[in-house]
Amino acid sequence: MRKTRVLIIVQNLPVPFDRRVWQEAEALYAGGYEVSIICPKGRGFEKSYESINGIAIYRHPLPFEASGAAGYLLEYGWSLAWEFVFSLRICFLHRFDVIHACNPPDLIFLIGGFFKLFFGTKFVFDHHDINPELYEAKTGRRGFFYKLLLLCERLTFRLADISIATNNSYRQIAITRGKMPSERVFVVRSGPNPDRIKIIAPVPSWKNGRRYMVGYVGVMGRQEGIDLLLEAVCHIIHDVKREDIQFVLVGGGTELAAMQALAAAKNIAEFVTFTGRVSDDILLEVLNTADVCVNPDRVNAMNDKSTMNKIMEYMCVGKPIVQFDMTEGRVSAGAASLYARADDTTDFAAKIMELLDNPDMRLQMGRFGRGRVENALAWKYEAPKLLAAYDALFSRQSSFQKLQWYYHRLRPMSLPEIFHRVVEKFKRIKDVHRPFVPHFCNDGKLPEIPGLRDKVFSEAQLAKFERQYEQAITGKFLLLGCEWPACLLHEKWHLDPISGRFWPKDRFCFAIHFRHNPSYGDVKYVWELNRLQYLQGIAALAFARRDEKIAKYAIGEIESWIDHNPPYYGINWASGIELALRLISIFTVASLVSEYATPAQRRKILETMYAHVAWIERYPSEYSSANNHKAAEALALFMVGALMGDDRLRIKSWQRLCDRLQVLILPDGSGAEQALSYTEFTLELFKFGLDIAKAYNVAVPDYYEARIKACDEYLGWFTDCRGNRPLIGDDDGGRVFAFTPPLTPPSRGEEYPPLAHIIQGVKTFHDGGYTVCRHDFQGKEIWLAMDHGHLGYGSIAAHGHADALAVWLHIDGQPVLADAGTYLYHGGGKWRDYFRSTEAHNTLCVEQASSSIMAGNFNWSHKANAVLIASEYGENYWQVEAQQDGYWKRFGVIHRRSLKVTPAAGFVVEDMLVGDKARHVSVAFLIHPALTVKKADSAIEIYTGDRALLKIAHESPLFMSIEDAWYAPRFGEKMSTRHILFSGMLAPGQKAVTYFDYR
DSSP states (O other): OOOEEEEEOSSSSOTTTTTHHHHHHHHHHHHOOOOEEEEETTTBBBOOOOETTTTEEEEOOOOOHHHHHHEEEEEEHHHHHHHHHHHHHHHHHHHOEEEEOOHHHHTHHHHOOOHHHHHHHEEEEEOOOHHHHHHHHHHOOSSSHHHHHHHHHHHHHHHSSSESSSSSSHHHHHTTSSSSGGGGGOOOOOOOOOOTTTOOOOGGGGTTTTTEEEEEEEEOOOTTTTTHHHHHIIIIIIOOOSSSEEEEBBBBOTTTTHHHHHHHTTOOOOGGGESSSSOHHHHHHHHHHHHHEEEEOOOOOHHOOOOOOOHHHHHHTTTEEEEEEHHHHHHHHGGGEEEEOOOOOHHHHHHHHHHHHOOHHHHHHHHHHHHHHHIIISSSHHHHHHHHHHHHHHOOOHHHHHHHHHHHHHHTHHHHHHHHHHHHHHHHHHHSSSOOOOOOOOOOOOOOOTGGGGGOOOOOHHHHHHHHHHHHHHHOEEEEEOOOOOOOOGGGGGBBBBTOOBBOOSSGGOOOOOSSOOGGOHHHHHHHHHHHHHHHHHHHHHHHHTOOOHHHHHHOOOOOOOOSTTBBSSSGGGGGGHHHHHHHHHHHHHHGGGGOOOOOHHHHHHHHHHHHHHHHHHSSSOGGSSSSSHHHHHHHHHHHHHTTTTTHHHHHHHHHHHHHHHHHHHTTTBBSSSSSHHHHHHHHHHHHHHHHHHHTTTTOOHHHHHHHHHHHHHHHHOTTTSSOOOOOOOOOOOOOOOOOTHHHHOOOOOGGOGGGGGEEEEETTTTTTEEEEEOOOEEEEEEEEOOOOOSSSSEEEEETTTTTOEEEEEEEEEEEOOOOOOOSSOOTTHHHHHHGGGGSSSSSTTBBBOSSOOTTTOOEEEEOOOEEEEEESOOOOOOOOEEEETTHHHHSSEEEEEEEEEEEEEEEEEEEEEEOOOEEEEEEEOOTSSSSSEETEEEEEEEETTEEEEEEEESSSOEEEEEEEESSSSSTTOOEEEEEEEEEETTOOOOOEEEEEEE
C-alpha cells in the first residue's frame, strides 16, 4: 500500500521549533503517513532542507518579522510565494494527497485551492489562531482589515475537507462563523509531551539569590500582557515592599526590547530576567526552578477563546499558575490555577503572593495540574484524535459511494430478506415516534446464574480484577488497545476515546448513522465499554472479598448506565449483539452482588433487563446478518427465559441457539466465519448455553456437545506451544465473560487446556479449508498452516479477509510469517481495506488487486473460491496443493499454490498462474515485527535477537525486495513491520518457488 502523503504548511514558526506542528508531523508519520513540511527559517533552523526522523522539512527565508498591517501583508505575501514554489517542487518530486494548512495566516487556502482544483488534493485546515480577533488584539480596532481577515477565514473553512480546532471554542467558531458541518470539525488540543517537558532538579542560580521565583514562558507580544505582568511586579516590589522574588521571563518577540525598557523605566530591572528565546534545556531549568508560573495574557476575545501552550507546560512540570480569568484558561488549568480579575494587575500580584506564601496550596495545585496532564491533556491522548480526523478524512463517502454500498448490500439478499428489511424499516419509523416500552410484573428478585457463586477465583485473577477496579474508579479504561481519557464519569457511556467526541444520546438509536459517518470514530470503541464486561471481574472481586464498597460500585455503574441510556435512545441500543452481551454482564453482576442493591436499584435493573429482551426480540439479527450476532442474541434470551421462568422464551431461543451452532461450527470443528477470534467467541457462547441447558434440565441434542468438542480440537490445532494463534480474519478480542463460568470449559487464555503440547502431525480441516502441520525441529516446535477454504460465512462473508491460499508459520511459539490482523472496523477507512486486502497477507497478489473485491467494511461484491486439489502425507514428507479463482473474471488467471514440507529441513511454497496471459504478480510474506530481517547475498534470514530462525531463498523471474508493511497485534493498534516481496511479470506455467529453511 502506497503511503498517503501529507504536506504541512506553516508560516509563523520554523519546525521543529513549532512544537504543535512537529508533534502532529511525528504522529502522522508514526500513523503510516509520509510527511513533508514547508516552514520559514529561524534562529537555529537555517537549513533550507533537512530530514528529521523520516520527515522532510523545506525552509524558506523570512528576512524580517512584521509589525503593523502593511508589514504583515508583506510578510504573508512573501511567505505565500515561497510556499507555493516549494509545494510545486514537492508535488513534482512525489505527489502529495493532503495539504495540512496551519494558520496564521488564513491565506494558505490559495495554495490548497490550486492543488485541489488541478490535482484533487484534500485540504485540512489546522486552526491555530483566530486571526480576526488576533488583529483586533494587536491593533485595538476593527475596520477593513478585520473584515478582510473574516473573509479569508470563511474561504479557508469553505475549502477545507475537515478542520482541526485546538479547543471547543475554536470548534464553535468553525461551525458558526465558518459554516462547517459539525461532523467535519475535530478538536485536537496542543497537549504537552511529558517526555520533553519533564520534571528535573531546580537550578537555584535562576533565583538570583532570592527566596522565590516566578516564571513565564511564551511570546513577548502585545496581546501576551507582559506590560501587565510588569505592572504587577512593580506593585509587589514598590508598593508591598517585597524583594524576595525573582521573575524570569523566557521567550522572544517583537515587544522584547520594549518590555526590557519598560522594566528599566519602572526600576524593577534587577528583579526581572529576560532570557529571550532559549533552548529546551534552559526552558526546563526555568520551569522547574519556578515556585509559581504566570500567564498574564490580557483579557480579550482572542485570548478568551485560545488555549495557551504555556499553561499546559506549566502543569506538565507540576507548577501552580496565576492568570486572568478567561474561558479556555479555566478549561485547561481548572484547579491548578488561581484566577485574577480581568486585567487587574493588583489582584494578579495578590494571587502570586498568596501562592508564594502558601506552600501546601502550591503543592496541591501543582499535583492537580500534573495529574490532569498525565490523565487527560498529554499529547498521547491527542495524537489518536489527529489520526482519527485523518481516518475520517479518507473515510468520508460521497452520495454515490453510499449508493454503491446499498447496492452491494442489497445484491446478495434473497426476496424473503428484502421483505424482512422493509418490514423492519417500517417498524423503526413507527418506533421513532412511539418508542416501544415494555411492561412486566416481577417480585423484585434479581436472577442468579447457576453455580456462579460457587466459582473459586485464583489470587492472580483477583489481583487482575483489583487492578481493573482501581482503573475503573478513576475512569481509566484500557480496552481495544486504547486508554480512555479522563472525563465526567457519566460521560463515558457515549465517549469515543480516540476522537474525543460524544455519540448522540438523545437521538433514536436507529437514527444514528454509524456506518457512513466516521466523524465520531469507530463505533466499536463506545460499544466495547458499554458491554459492561469490566464489571464482571469487579463484581467477582467484591463477592470473593465480601467487599460492600466494591459491590456497591458495580451496582452503581449499572444504575448510571440505566440513567444515561433510556430505552431506546442513543448509540448503545442500536445493535442486538451489544444488548445481548450487556445483558449477560448485568446478569453476572446481579448473580454475585445482588444483595447490595437497594429495592429501587433492583427494580431499575429488572426494567432494563426486560427492555433489552424486548428490543432484541423486536429487532433480531436475521438472514445475512445472522452470524455470531444471532447466536449471542439467542444465548441472552435463552438465559433470561431459563433464569426468569419464561418457558416461551426459553424454548424458542434454545432452538435458535442450537440452529446457530450447526451453522457457525462446521462438522470438522472449524469456524464458518473464517476468523479465529470469532470462532473462540462463538464457542464461548455455545459452551455457556450448554451450562444453562444442563442446569435447567433442557434436552441437549447429541450434535451439540460433539460440535463443541470438535471446535475445541480445531482451536487446539491452531494454538502454538506458547498459546499464540494467528490473527486470521477479523479479530477484535471479543469475549462473553471476563472469567470462565464454573461449569464452562475455557476456550482461550491462561485457562485454556494445553492441547498444543500433545497435538503433532498434519491435519486437514476439509469443511473449514485449512491444513495445519505441527512437528519438532531440533527441540523447537514448528507450527505451519495453509488456507484453502471459503472467504467467510454467508452471503456477505462479513469477517473474512482476502487471504486465499495464505500460509502462516510459528517457530517455537514465535509468529514468523504472521497474519496482518484487523486494526479497525467502521472507523478504519483505508486501513480497514488494507488489513483485509490480499497484499497484506502471505499469498500471491495479481495486478495489485485483492483476490476478493470489497464492497463495504463488512461486505464483498466478489468472493474468491478456493479448493483443495491434492494432498499427500508421508512419515517424513507431506504436501498440499490448492487453487483459487478470485482473479479469473478480471484477469483471466487462476492462482495455484502448493506447500511442500520436509519436517527435518523446512518447506517450499510454489506459486503459479493458470491461464493464457502473463500478469504482474507480487508474492508477499509478512514478518512479525518482533523479528529482524537481514539480507544475505541472494537470500534473506530472519532473526530473533542474535539467533537465526529461518532462511528464505527464491527461484523465479520475480524481483526480491524488503518493503514496509503493517501489523495490528490487537484491535485498535497497528505497528510498522517488514514484508518480503517477490514481484514482477509471471507467465502461465512459470513457477515462483520460495524456499524456507529452518535454522
